[in-house]
Amino acid sequence: MSATRSLRLASRPTGRVRPENFEIREEPLPEPGDGEFRVKLEYVSLDPAMRGWLSAARSYVPPVEIGEVMRAFSCGTVEASNNPDFPVGQAVAGRFGVRHHAISDGTGVLKVDTNLAPLPRWVGGLGMPGWTAYFGLLEVGRPKEGETVVVSAASGAVGSLVGQIAKLKGCRVVGIAGGPRKCAYVTDELGFDACVDYKTGSLADDLRTACPDGIDVYFENVGGEILDIVLDQMNDFGRIPFCGMISAMNATEPQPGPYNFRKILTSRLTVRGFIVFDFADRIPEALDALGRWHGEGRLKMREDIREGGLEAFADTLNELYSGGNNGKLVLAL
Amino acid sequence: MSATRSLRLASRPTGRVRPENFEIREEPLPEPGDGEFRVKLEYVSLDPAMRGWLSAARSYVPPVEIGEVMRAFSCGTVEASNNPDFPVGQAVAGRFGVRHHAISDGTGVLKVDTNLAPLPRWVGGLGMPGWTAYFGLLEVGRPKEGETVVVSAASGAVGSLVGQIAKLKGCRVVGIAGGPRKCAYVTDELGFDACVDYKTGSLADDLRTACPDGIDVYFENVGGEILDIVLDQMNDFGRIPFCGMISAMNATEPQPGPYNFRKILTSRLTVRGFIVFDFADRIPEALDALGRWHGEGRLKMREDIREGGLEAFADTLNELYSGGNNGKLVLAL
Numbered sequence: 100m101s102a103t104r105s106l107r108l109a110s111r112p113t114g115r116v117r118p119e120n121f122e123i124r125e126e127p128l129p130e131p132g133d134g135e136f137r138v139k140l141e142y143v144s145l146d147p148a149m150r151g152w153l154s155a156a157r158s159y160v161p162p163v164e165i166g167e168v169m170r171a172f173s174c175g176t177v178e179a180s181n182n183p184d185f186p187v188g189q190a191v192a193g194r195f196g197v198r199h200h201a202i203s204d205g206t207g208v209l210k211v212d213t214n215l216a217p218l219p220r221w222v223g224g225l226g227m228p229g230w231t232a233y234f235g236l237l238e239v240g241r242p243k244e245g246e247t248v249v250v251s252a253a254s255g256a257v258g259s260l261v262g263q264i265a266k267l268k269g270c271r272v273v274g275i276a277g278g279p280r281k282c283a284y285v286t287d288e289l290g291f292d293a294c295v296d297y298k299t300g301s302l303a304d305d306l307r308t309a310c311p312d313g314i315d316v317y318f319e320n321v322g323g324e325i326l327d328i329v330l331d332q333m334n335d336f337g338r339i340p341f342c343g344m345i346s347a348m349n350a351t352e353p354q355p356g357p358y359n360f361r362k363i364l365t366s367r368l369t370v371r372g373f374i375v376f377d378f379a380d381r382i383p384e385a386l387d388a389l390g391r392w393h394g395e396g397r398l399k400m401r402e403d404i405r406e407g408g409l410e411a412f413a414d415t416l417n418e419l420y421s422g423g424n425n426g427k428l429v430l431a432l
Numbered sequence: 433m434s435a436t437r438s439l440r441l442a443s444r445p446t447g448r449v450r451p452e453n454f455e456i457r458e459e460p461l462p463e464p465g466d467g468e469f470r471v472k473l474e475y476v477s478l479d480p481a482m483r484g485w486l487s488a489a490r491s492y493v494p495p496v497e498i499g500e501v502m503r504a505f506s507c508g509t510v511e512a513s514n515n516p517d518f519p520v521g522q523a524v525a526g527r528f529g530v531r532h533h534a535i536s537d538g539t540g541v542l543k544v545d546t547n548l549a550p551l552p553r554w555v556g557g558l559g560m561p562g563w564t565a566y567f568g569l570l571e572v573g574r575p576k577e578g579e580t581v582v583v584s585a586a587s588g589a590v591g592s593l594v595g596q597i598a599k600l601k602g603c604r605v606v607g608i609a610g611g612p613r614k615c616a617y618v619t620d621e622l623g624f625d626a627c628v629d630y631k632t633g634s635l636a637d638d639l640r641t642a643c644p645d646g647i648d649v650y651f652e653n654v655g656g657e658i659l660d661i662v663l664d665q666m667n668d669f670g671r672i673p674f675c676g677m678i679s680a681m682n683a684t685e686p687q688p689g690p691y692n693f694r695k696i697l698t699s700r701l702t703v704r705g706f707i708v709f710d711f712a713d714r715i716p717e718a719l720d721a722l723g724r725w726h727g728e729g730r731l732k733m734r735e736d737i738r739e740g741g742l743e744a745f746a747d748t749l750n751e752l753y754s755g756g757n758n759g760k761l762v763l764a765l
Contacts, residue, residue, distance in 0.1 A: 151698075158698045159668075322693070335492075341697045356689025360655070364674045364705035365484075365491045372697035 103128045105168045105198035106409045112153055114351045115420070118413040120153070121169065129202045136180035138191055138201050142404070144172040144222035145416050145428040146256075147320075150348040159374050169197040169412070172222045174211065175432075185210070192221040197412055199432055209386075216393060216400075223256055223427035224400030225389055227375055231342060232260035233385040234378040236318060237268075239340035239371050244269035246315035247334075249306070251325055252345060253294055254281040255419075256427035260389075261318045262291045263398050270316075273309045275302070275325060277422045284425070289399055303328045313337075319370075322346045322354070330359035333366050341372040349420055401426030408432055436461045438501045438531035439742045445486055447684045448753070451746040453486070454502065462535045469513035471524055471534050475737070477505040477555035478749050478761040479589075480653075483681040492707050502530040502745070505555045507544065508765075518543070525554040530745055532765055548723060549733075556760035557593055557733030558722055560708055564675060565593035566718040567711040569651060570601075572673035572704050577602035579648035580667075582639070584658055585678060586627055587614040589760035593722075594651045595624045596731050603649075606642045608635070608658060610755045617758070622732055636661045646670075652703075655679045655687070663692035666699050674705040682753055734759030741765055 102125055109122040131137045152163050152170050163170050174192035177185050178200075185191065185205055193208035195201035211221040223229070235257075242248050248265040252258040253274025262272045262285070274285040274294035285294035293309035295302060306314075306328060313334040319326060323346030333339075347354040363370055378385070392398040403426040405415050411430060418424050435458055442455040464470045485496050485503050496503050507525035510518050511533075518524065518538055526541035528534035544554040556562070568590075575581050581598040585591040586607025595605045595618070607618040607627035618627035626642035628635060639647075639661060646667040652659060656679030666672075680687040696703055711718070725731040736759040738748045744763060751757050 159700070344694050344697065347694060353691045354693075355691055356693030358686040358688055360687075360689030360693075361677050361680060362705075363703055364677065364707075367492070367705045367707060367710060369705075370696055370703040372695075372700045372702075374697075374700060377700060 101128050102126065103198065103200040104409060105196070106412055107168055108153065108163050108165050110165065111155060112150075115349050115417055116150065116153065116413045118410070121413060123409050128200060131179055131181050131202050134182050135202050135204050136177045136182045136185045138175045138195060138203060139178045140173045140175035140195055140199055140201060140432055142174050142219040142222060143197050143412075143430040143432065144226065144228075145412075145419060145430055146172070146227065147343050147345050147348060147419050149416060150420070159376070170194065171197045172227050173197070173201075174218055174222050174226075190218055190221070192226055197409065197430075199409075215390060217402075219402045219404060219427075219429045220400055222429065223402050224260055224398065225386065225393065228256035228427060229260055229389045229400075230378065230382055230385040231375040232257045232264060233389060234375060234381070235340040235342050235373055236261045236264050236316075238378070239373050240316040240318060240338050242268055242270045242316045245271070247271045247273065247310050247312055248316040248318065249273045249275065249310065249314050249329060250318040250320070251275040251297075251329075252320040252343075253285045253291065254289075254425065255320070257342060258318070258320055259285070259289055259401070259426070260398065263289055264392075265316075266290055266292075267392065267397060271310075271312075273306070275306070275321075275329075281422075281425070297325055303331070306332060316340070318342060320345060327357045327359050330357055330362045330368075333362060333368055335366045337366060337368045339368060339370040341370055345420055402429050403427060404429045404431050406431055434461050435459065436531065436533040437742060438529070439745055440501055441486065441496050441498050443498065444488060445483075448682050448750055449483065449486065449746045451743070454746060456742050461533060464512055464514050464535050467515050468535050468537050469510050469515045469518045471508045471528060471536060472511045473506045473508035473528055473532055473534060473765055475507050475552040475555060476530050476745075476763040476765065477559065477561075478745075478752060478763055479505070479560065480676050480678050480681060480752050482749060483753070492709070503527065504530045505560050506530070506534075507551055507555050507559075523551055523554075525559055530742060530763075532742075549726060550735075552735045552737060552760075552762045553733055555762065556589055556735050557731065558719065558726065561589035561760060562593055562722045562733075563711065563715055563718040564708040565590045565597060566722060567708060567714070568673040568675050568706055569594045569597050569649070571711065572706050573649040573651060573671050575601055575603045575649045578604070580604045580606065580643050580645055581649040581651065582606045582608065582643065582647045582662060583651040583653070584608040584630075584662075585653040585676075586618045586624065587622075587758065588653065590675060591651070591653055592618070592622055592734070592759070593731065596622055597725075598649075599623055599625075600725065600730060604643075604645075606639070608639070608654075608662075614755075614758070621734075630658055636664070639665060649673070651675060653678060660690045660692045663690055663695045663701075666695060666701055668699045670699060670701045672701060672703040674703055678753055735762050736760060737762045737764050739764055
């Protein structure tokens, strides 16, 4: 084999991503230089933030440029190496992009142990989504024992861990998810105290029933109407780690902020945006805790692995915004 | 004299407050009981928060009930006393309400020294608005030397002090105010580095010029479009002490939150609501600092004292929401 393939941005999407926004390019197989190694990638992580990376608007990271390989966390195995720290056969995860092979000098690359957890989990619950849950909940949300924590997108990669970590910290934990199957997963498998279905049309009432003492921490993944309903039920001095806004990711018109914005004032809430990269130097701490809890069977993780390779990237990514996934969405190469 | 008068809520306003929402009641002059004293009130503080106190909606304090005396900070002089701590002739400030005389046992009442500052200033820059500026800026905004601080309603009771305190802390300070006269006051009298006029239609550009290094702290008094424009120019890890939302106080329809709400996430901002009562046990600290700076001539304070007594309450209050005041708005009785 002397060729490889990569997925590159061909045009900026308007609204939902379409397959024609990407081009699959056939390329010569790259050879590692001094101190470098080549990874054969096996799984690509699909994350809600990806839609933002495709917009030209200034954000916390520069946009993916036209012609560039689509940015992604992915994982695989070293298959050629001039770097003794990363020998052939070593499993690794990192920001390798959506491609079949990548060259790296090891910067920012995580060596992973597939005896502790299967490979795709290292771009899931033990990867960026896991670190996001860990720091967002504990450092930004700062839940105290006995408080009520609500998390939206509760069956998703980040939400499922936020709730489980909050349970480990002695909180009452209520998820918000779409449909009875996801809600059952959140309570029966993940052990949340309750999960309310935002699709029933009675979210406000259902949430109030599930949170009789109000809400102290709301881990925000979705925005839109759900945020407004939650804001209304926040307790004084509540905290809102603001992690994502799935509802607005594909919007083509400006979306208004919450109508209950003033509740931030009257209830003296703290809304704080964060991204996991702000905690980059503390990732070993997150990995240590997540790995330990996972090893003890106290953190359940589930991947939703899709086939179809590079060609399926756009359609698979869109499932994140319509809630079509069940667990951490991963594309197999 | 054996009669007095009070202003009581007659009906809840819809939109702007109208005189007919209040009733002026003639009452017997109350006599102080054991441990109590009677204050002859001379000045009533008019504060933006008052409109919120008149709404039935749950907020940080219970609403003023129909038939109740309108809640207000006011100040005056003790004229009859059975309390040795508050002798006749003592000047005092407190939450006495909109009335000519009040009975108190001293709880929550501040003894003030009219040699240090004229009486109405003790419900202004040395009263609640001053404490609000002090804690909101220093405890919530946490500006660092060299950072850029922006404050809206910059010529107002709170804003004027926020900016001056930020200057004392070594920040670049930019005000937002309505009209050239207020802007000139803010720069020429109060010493802000710049003040931009939100009425010109070029606020975004003017603000960008005035804040070449972006905005680190935005002390939020107004909400609405101004908040959206400021959000767009906030630096990463900026802080927004959320003190008020004048623009929405008289709204009869739900008002959307900022369209740039997602900027909180992408720039990892912290938006934190606060009210001065949360810092009640630290008011001596604020008074000490404000009094010292004021005594040294480093904090300028200005009152806009209106005549007309109780009858003028509603119309005078409305000026706060249209920007008709110049300095701390106070009603003389």
